[in-house]
Amino acid sequence: MPPEPRAVRGRPRAFNEAEVLDQAIALFSAGGFAAVSIADLVAVTGLSAGSLYKAYRDKEGIFAGALDRYIAERDRRLGDIAAGAPGGRARITALLRLYAGLSQGEAGQRGCLVVSGITGLDQLGATAAVLRATLARRHAMLAALVAEGQRDGSIATTEPPEGVADLLLALLQGMRVVGKGGRFPEDGEGFVRRALRLLD
Amino acid sequence: MPPEPRAVRGRPRAFNEAEVLDQAIALFSAGGFAAVSIADLVAVTGLSAGSLYKAYRDKEGIFAGALDRYIAERDRRLGDIAAGAPGGRARITALLRLYAGLSQGEAGQRGCLVVSGITGLDQLGATAAVLRATLARRHAMLAALVAEGQRDGSIATTEPPEGVADLLLALLQGMRVVGKGGRFPEDGEGFVRRALRLLD
DNA sequence: CAAATTAGGAAATGAACATTCCCTAATTAC
DNA sequence: GTAATTAGGGAATGTTCATTTCCTAATTTG
Numbered sequence: 001m002p003p004e005p006r007a008v009r010g011r012p013r014a015f016n017e018a019e020v021l022d023q024a025i026a027l028f029s030a031g032g033f034a035a036v037s038i039a040d041l042v043a044v045t046g047l048s049a050g051s052l053y054k055a056y057r058d059k060e061g062i063f064a065g066a067l068d069r070y071i072a073e074r075d076r077r078l079g080d081i082a083a084g085a086p087g088g089r090a091r092i093t094a095l096l097r098l099y100a101g102l103s104q105g106e107a108g109q110r111g112c113l114v115v116s117g118i119t120g121l122d123q124l125g126a127t128a129a130v131l132r133a134t135l136a137r138r139h140a141m142l143a144a145l146v147a148e149g150q151r152d153g154s155i156a157t158t159e160p161p162e163g164v165a166d167l168l169l170a171l172l173q174g175m176r177v178v179g180k181g182g183r184f185p186e187d188g189e190g191f192v193r194r195a196l197r198l199l200d
Numbered sequence: 201m202p203p204e205p206r207a208v209r210g211r212p213r214a215f216n217e218a219e220v221l222d223q224a225i226a227l228f229s230a231g232g233f234a235a236v237s238i239a240d241l242v243a244v245t246g247l248s249a250g251s252l253y254k255a256y257r258d259k260e261g262i263f264a265g266a267l268d269r270y271i272a273e274r275d276r277r278l279g280d281i282a283a284g285a286p287g288g289r290a291r292i293t294a295l296l297r298l299y300a301g302l303s304q305g306e307a308g309q310r311g312c313l314v315v316s317g318i319t320g321l322d323q324l325g326a327t328a329a330v331l332r333a334t335l336a337r338r339h340a341m342l343a344a345l346v347a348e349g350q351r352d353g354s355i356a357t358t359e360p361p362e363g364v365a366d367l368l369l370a371l372l373q374g375m376r377v378v379g380k381g382g383r384f385p386e387d388g389e390g391f392v393r394r395a396l397r398l399l400d
Numbered sequence: 401c402a403a404a405t406t407a408g409g410a411a412a413t414g415a416a417c418a419t420t421c422c423c424t425a426a427t428t429a430c
Numbered sequence: 431g432t433a434a435t436t437a438g439g440g441a442a443t444g445t446t447c448a449t450t451t452c453c454t455a456a457t458t459t460g
Contacts, residue, residue: 010405011408011456013406013408014407015407030322031322032320034235035233035320049410049448051408051409053448054407054409055407115319118380119311120235135381157397163394166378167371167391170371170384171367173377174370175374176377177374177377178366178370181321183335183336183369184370194363194366194367198397200400209428209435210426210434210436211426211427211435237418238418248439250421250439
């Protein structure tokens with residue numbers, strides 16, 4: 001059930017919104033909200049400032065659009081990965097592997113929109129709540145996976161799932177910070193294996 | 201052996217450098233390099249722009265001065281804490297407790313200069329190397345503590361100390377990110393206790 | 401085909417920005 | 431006491447910034 005082809009009045013958008021938002025994601029991830037200027041966005045998107053403002057209202061609107069897309073894409077990928085592995089422990093393992101890949105080498109140095117967004121939280125208005133909610137949602141997801149693993153016997157710890165999720169959440173965000181600094185280890189598998197001790 | 205009172209030519213500095221740098225640390229920690237303007241620094245320090253430029257050459261110089269002070273202070277505190285606890289495991293425990301305190305509540309939301317600096321790494325010139333070196337130094341310190349714990353029997357894991365240090369480093373930086381988002385748990389002791397599983 | 405509506409973009413606007421200039425003040429060297 | 435040197439700060443400088451304005455283009459509605 002894809003939405004109707006379209007039937008909105010007026011001249012249609014000529015730019016590819018997904019592409020533009022991906023370019024914005026790259027810029028904001030690398031430098032944070034304050035470090036990106038409208039001129040930068042104009043340069044990478046090829047759009048004019050006027051068009052950007054018509055489409056997104058202001059700079060925070062562009063950031064918010066980029067963040068929504070980033071989060072949707074990341075949530076989708078997290079969901080797929082979790083669904084594709086059997087049992088709580090395997091799901092968390094797959095998730096750690098994903099983040100290890102995102103944190104390594106050049107990819108890692110491109111940064112994370114959630115981390116740079118949180119760093120610049122004070123500069124954001126309504127969008128700050130989206131970032132906080134994202135942390136909360138990730139935490140809930142991790143806690144659910146831990147609880148699942150405790151039920152299915154793949155996770156031995158008797159600590160409360162929310163407490164273990166606190167650790168995993170911090171670890172995942174920290175991997176991105178270290179990765180941005182270019183210091184995430186090459187041996188991602190070893191990192192993941194050692195991290196799993198948190199579940200024992 | 202404190203340095204000679206002084207014997208430099210010319211008019212002496214009238215402002216308290218430690219105080220000014222602490223104010224700069226607060227600003228840059230909260231928002232990152234790009235989010236802080238010279239006007240902001242003028243406002244909180246009470247100095248004029250001209251004086252700031254005479255003392256620190258440019259905006260990155262102010263950031264670099266703040267970062268040096270921040271790192272020196274943090275390293276001193278880490279060293280004290282590590283020295284004050286008996287054995288590798290207890291030292292790492294104390295260190296995790298320190299970071300839990302830094303990440304909680306309002307203090308956590310004030311941010312971390314290292315994290316916000318790394319987020320804005322691309323905007324920094326020579327100072328970027330200082331930040332990367334800081335990550336490397338913290339990693340080395342953690343690895344040394346793990347190795348010590350393995351020797352004294354307080355740390356059971358047979359994983360390489362550097363590998364365990366990778367985890368601890370990411371965890372510590374991630375605690376600050378989650379703390380900036382206002383989502384670090386109130387039960388810091390529980391967090392620390394569960395984190396110590398990484399050493400078993 | 402005309403009216404209404406929305407998008408695109410070039411140029412203008414005014415504020416904020418980092419940085420420099422220049423004059424005055426305080427100190428040391430001789 | 432005079433020269434040399436460094437700090438402090440007010441005001442200027444030229445740039446970059448986010449945002450708006452306004453005109454043109456493409457589409458739907460009737």
